[in-house]
Amino acid sequence: MSAIIEVRGVTKDYPLGQLTVRALHGVELCVDRGEFTTIAGPSGSGKTTLLNLIGCVDVPTGGSVVFDGAVTSSLSDRELTRLRLEKLGFIFQSFNLVQVLSVFQNVELPLLLQGGIDVAERKRRVESILDRVGLSRFLRHRPNELSGGQRQRVAIARALVTKPRLVLADEPTANLDSVTGNSILELMKELNQQDGTTFIFSTHDHRVMELASRIVRVQDGRVVEDGRGDKSPVAAAAAAY
Amino acid sequence: MLANVRLLVHLGLQSLRAHKTKSLIVGGLMTFGAFLVVVSLALLDSVERATRASIVQSISGDVQLYDAKAKDKLALFGGFGFGTEDLGEIPSYAKIRDAVTGLDNVVGVVPYGIANAGVSSPGDLDRALNALRDAVRAGDMPAAGPLAERVRGIAAVLQAQQEKQASVSQTVTADVKAVLERATSDALWAEFEASPLPVLDWLDTKLAPLGEQGNTFYLRLAGTDLQAFNKTFSRIKIVEGELVPPDTRGVLVGKSFIDRRLKMAVAMNLDTVRTERARGATIAGTKTLQETIGKAVRASPRIVYLLAPRDVAVVAKVIAAEVGQPESTALTVLLREFIGELDDANFDRRYGIFYEVIAPRIQLYPFRVGDTITMTAFTKSGYLRSVNVKVWGIYTIDGLETSDIAGALSLCDLVTFRELYGQRTASLDAELVKMKAASGAAAVERDTAEDALFGGDATVEVKTVEQAAAEPVLEKVDRQADFRFEQGKVNEGMVLSTAVLLKDPSRLRETITELRRVVEPLGLQAATWQEATGVVGQITLVIRGVLLTAIFILFLVTTVILNNSLVMATLERVAEFGTLRAIGAQRGFVNAMVVFETAVLGVLAGVVGSVAAVACVLWLGQVGIPAPADLLQVLFGGPRLYPTVHVDNVVAGLLATLTVSVFATLYPARLATRVQPVVAMQGKE
Numbered sequence: 034m035s036a037i038i039e040v041r042g043v044t045k046d047y048p049l050g051q052l053t054v055r056a057l058h059g060v061e062l063c064v065d066r067g068e069f070t071t072i073a074g075p076s077g078s079g080k081t082t083l084l085n086l087i088g089c090v091d092v093p094t095g096g097s098v099v100f101d102g103a104v105t106s107s108l109s110d111r112e113l114t115r116l117r118l119e120k121l122g123f124i125f126q127s128f129n130l131v132q133v134l135s136v137f138q139n140v141e142l143p144l145l146l147q148g149g150i151d152v153a154e155r156k157r158r159v160e161s162i163l164d165r166v167g168l169s170r171f172l173r174h175r176p177n178e179l180s181g182g183q184r185q186r187v188a189i190a191r192a193l194v195t196k197p198r199l200v201l202a203d204e205p206t207a208n209l210d211s212v213t214g215n216s217i218l219e220l221m222k223e224l225n226q227q228d229g230t231t232f233i234f235s236t237h238d239h240r241v242m243e244l245a246s247r248i249v250r251v252q253d254g255r256v257v258e259d260g261r262g263d264k265s266p267v268a269a270a271a272a273a274y
Numbered sequence: 275m276l277a278n279v280r281l282l283v284h285l286g287l288q289s290l291r292a293h294k295t296k297s298l299i300v301g302g303l304m305t306f307g308a309f310l311v312v313v314s315l316a317l318l319d320s321v322e323r324a325t326r327a328s329i330v331q332s333i334s335g336d337v338q339l340y341d342a343k344a345k346d347k348l349a350l351f352g353g354f355g356f357g358t359e360d361l362g363e364i365p366s367y368a369k370i371r372d373a374v375t376g377l378d379n380v381v382g383v384v385p386y387g388i389a390n391a392g393v394s395s396p397g398d399l400d401r402a403l404n405a406l407r408d409a410v411r412a413g414d415m416p417a418a419g420p421l422a423e424r425v426r427g428i429a430a431v432l433q434a435q436q437e438k439q440a441s442v443s444q445t446v447t448a449d450v451k452a453v454l455e456r457a458t459s460d461a462l463w464a465e466f467e468a469s470p471l472p473v474l475d476w477l478d479t480k481l482a483p484l485g486e487q488g489n490t491f492y493l494r495l496a497g498t499d500l501q502a503f504n505k506t507f508s509r510i511k512i513v514e515g516e517l518v519p520p521d522t523r524g525v526l527v528g529k530s531f532i533d534r535r536l537k538m539a540v541a542m543n544l545d546t547v548r549t550e551r552a553r554g555a556t557i558a559g560t561k562t563l564q565e566t567i568g569k570a571v572r573a574s575p576r577i578v579y580l581l582a583p584r585d586v587a588v589v590a591k592v593i594a595a596e597v598g599q600p601e602s603t604a605l606t607v608l609l610r611e612f613i614g615e616l617d618d619a620n621f622d623r624r625y626g627i628f629y630e631v632i633a634p635r636i637q638l639y640p641f642r643v644g645d646t647i648t649m650t651a652f653t654k655s656g657y658l659r660s661v662n663v664k665v666w667g668i669y670t671i672d673g674l675e676t677s678d679i680a681g682a683l684s685l686c687d688l689v690t691f692r693e694l695y696g697q698r699t700a701s702l703d704a705e706l707v708k709m710k711a712a713s714g715a716a717a718v719e720r721d722t723a724e725d726a727l728f729g730g731d732a733t734v735e736v737k738t739v740e741q742a743a744a745e746p747v748l749e750k751v752d753r754q755a756d757f758r759f760e761q762g763k764v765n766e767g768m769v770l771s772t773a774v775l776l777k778d779p780s781r782l783r784e785t786i787t788e789l790r791r792v793v794e795p796l797g798l799q800a801a802t803w804q805e806a807t808g809v810v811g812q813i814t815l816v817i818r819g820v821l822l823t824a825i826f827i828l829f830l831v832t833t834v835i836l837n838n839s840l841v842m843a844t845l846e847r848v849a850e851f852g853t854l855r856a857i858g859a860q861r862g863f864v865n866a867m868v869v870f871e872t873a874v875l876g877v878l879a880g881v882v883g884s885v886a887a888v889a890c891v892l893w894l895g896q897v898g899i900p901a902p903a904d905l906l907q908v909l910f911g912g913p914r915l916y917p918t919v920h921v922d923n924v925v926a927g928l929l930a931t932l933t934v935s936v937f938a939t940l941y942p943a944r945l946a947t948r949v950q951p952v953v954a955m956q957g958k959e
């Protein structure tokens with residue numbers, strides 16, 4: 034299996050007044066196609082920073098991030114944007130739906146941004162993905178008419194409608210109760226297994242980690258453990274907390 | 275692409291809906307702006323069209339051609355030079371006329387020469403004495419009788435005035451008292467019956483100086499080819515008399531000018547009251563009207579000596595009945611009451627009586643149609659020069675009867691203008707000599723002409739004599755009031771400017787370029803009617819300037835307000851823009867989103883504002899906007915302006931709002947594009 038993402042000796046500095054804060058210290062990580070990976074770690078450990086670099090919304094200070102064969106720090110803003118549009122899907126902690134658009138329109142948005150897809154095809158794809166996340170009956174609803182779990186399902190549908198290579202989710206369940214959170218994770222897992230879509234999500238919720246096939250543990254900006262699910266993820270997680 | 279535009283419009287509309295209050299305020303402001311732009315531009319254009327119709331089609335033409343070497347700018351209705359402007363000269367009008375007439379879009383060509391002339395009109399006593407002397411010299415004693423009565427009547431009025439003055443101050447001398455006593459005595463008039471001439475001499479030397487001074491009024495004369503003028507300017511109407519016949523000396527005066535400046539004071543003041551009342555003012559409630567009536571009362575004694583003696587009784591009878599006094603009461607007393615006690619109830623009736631009973635029996639103006647007046651002007655070379663000219667008629671401008679512009683210029687033939695202008699060239703001298711020969715008219719003896727026509731102003735006569743001595747032949751020609759000359763020859767002579775009327779005024783720019791090409795080699799320049807009519811023509815330009823400035827400021831303010839509110843909105847939407855950027859929207863898309871949103875607002879506001887404006891102007895076009903002052907009638911093309919609205923105005927309104935929305939959105943859009951996709955990851959919605 035070829036790697037979709039390679040993180041090589043990556044450091045990331047944030048300016049903070051006169052000082053700089055080093056959020057990542059020489060991180061090494063390789064994720065293959067089809068993996069269902071979680072990045073775990075306590076608050077402030079650098080999970081979001083790492084996902085930003087992987088998701089091409091930011092570029093590293095040192096080292097390199099290679100996404101699908103392309104070194105992100107050598108790409109322009111335009112090219113990075115194009116890359117995100119075509120090859121990435123995002124699921125945000127606070128859903129980030131466009132409030133003034135309906136469920137259908139929110140999911141259709143990335144297809145419209147891609148362009149060149151006719152109305153019928155768009156309709157077919159949007160309806161099919163919404164059907165899979167169980168929201169066929171809510172096409173005309175506005176985000177504020179939905180529950181948190183339903184909103185996150187819309188977000189998942191929006192992330193997947195373009196058939197991306199990689200879906201990133203930064204704490205997708207943090208704003209949901211545990212039952213809903215679990216069902217969201219189940220859905221993601223299901224989509225991973227059925228379509229082979231690669232997922233990387235961060236969390237510090239160990240029940241969520243149980244579902245991952247691989248857990249990458251981050252602490253103080255360093256990867257401290259990288260374990261495959263088949264090497265007893267549950268036990269590893271339990272050991273960490 | 276199309277789907278994206280639809281998405282943008284949809285996003286824009288939805289976002290506007292989501293922020294209703296803000297959208298309503300900003301949209302309302304822009305709607306108001308659009309409304310204001312369309313209405314004011316429509317009104318401005320209408321005013322300009324109306325002004326054009328007032329001035330261009332009655333006096334100025336669309337373009338005025340005049341000497342390129344002119345030191346001053348042409349100002350047909352008078353500028354700041356008060357007649358001293360140096361406009362250069364066009365040596366031969368015919369040459370210009372022939373060069374210009376053939377051009378496409380030219381429908382009329384009319385020559386002009388502007389000169390200011392003073393006209394002295396004798397006082398009432400002088401007038402009566404002159405008439406009496408004429409009758410005596412002619413040996414017409416039956417006519418002399420009533421005229422003698424009139425002189426005696428005026429002397430009686432003067433005596434009454436003098437007695438009144440004496441009671442308040444001691445300035446009246448015994449001499450004056452004695453003269454007035456003698457002039458009103460039976461003894462003197464019995465003497466007059468016996469030997470009139472010595473008595474006349476005494477009256478001339480002693481009584482005449484006590485009479486009111488005659489007054490001098492000034493005419494702004496436009497010398498022109500009156501036939502061509504009449505053919506070209508369709509709005510000119512002769513309301514009394516007739517057009518000066520071809521090849522004849524003569525003048526046409528403006529009706530509103532004589533009504534407002536020269537009319538007998540009682541009549542003029544009563545007219546004012548009537549006009550104001552027609553506009554809704556009341557005598558009881560308007561102080562200025564009461565003052566106007568006061569002026570009429572003070573002028574009323576003049577009626578008595580303007581009346582023929584035999585008419586005094588007729589008038590007295592009617593007035594006495596109206597005011598409820600015995601018929602034997604003195605007419606001055608009756609008139610004082612008749613006018614002094616005017617009120618809102620009796621005004622219309624008494625105004626009617628004045629015009630039916632009194633006006634036909636007195637001379638309301640210093641001259642009548644058919645009279646010959648003596649016009650005096652300072653020539654270019656600094657001499658005073660007098661010309662006797664017959665008043666052939668009174669004209670007005672159709673639709674502008676009550677406007678001052680309708681009488682601003684008096685029209686005369688070109689020969690009269692040239693003489694008053696006083697340019698001396700060999701060719702003009704030759705022309706005049708030829709004219710004299712051609713006319714075959716006998717030279718009128720200067721002194722008698724002067725006597726007959728010129729009651730008072732001795733100084734003018736003296737200077738005229740000096741001038742005459744230097745150029746005897748010309749002077750004699752000048753004295754003739756109604757000689758004929760060859761029109762063809764006249765048009766070959768000098769004029770100051772040439773008016774050109776266009777078929778299609780909207781092609782003014784294009785035609786003026788063509789005109790310039792033709793006349794510049796002939797040493798002339800071309801000015802638009804607005805440039806050439808001085809203050810009058812430029813009023814519209816000034817109003818336009820002021821209004822456009824005001825609109826510009828309004829839009830600047832709107833832009834700033836809109837900009838601020840958009841910046842706030844952008845800051846509120848940072849997370850939304852971040853999300854869009856994260857999921858793959860380019861900076862351009864975010865930029866377009868912000869711009870589109872305001873553009874949608876701008877177009878909506880523009881459309882709503884323009885529709886309201888069009889409705890408003892259409893309504894105004896139905897009811898008309900009354901001119902608030904007579905001066906503004908020129909701008910309004912008559913007593914009311916009926917504005918129209920054109921596509922241009924609406925386009926301008928839409929463009930203005932769209933421009934504002936685009937300008938206001940530049941900075942907020944830039945802010946929005948600078949939002950980084952990472953902010954989407956930073957949590958809170």
Ligand SMILES: Nc1ncnc2c1ncn2[C@@H]1O[C@H](COP(=O)(O)OP(=O)(O)OP(=O)(O)O)[C@@H](O)[C@H]1O
Pocket residue numbers: 047048049054055056074075076077078079080081082083237
């Ligand atoms: N924009 C920023 N500017 C300055 N410092 C930052 C910035 N973003 C993150 N940091 C710092 O970098 C470090 C890693 O932060 P990061 O958000 O990646 O942690 P995290 O693991 O996602 O934490 P949490 O679980 O609270 O979301 C922290 O010390 C944080 O304070």
Ligand SMILES: [Mg+2]
Pocket residue numbers: 080081082203
């Ligand atoms: Mg985080």
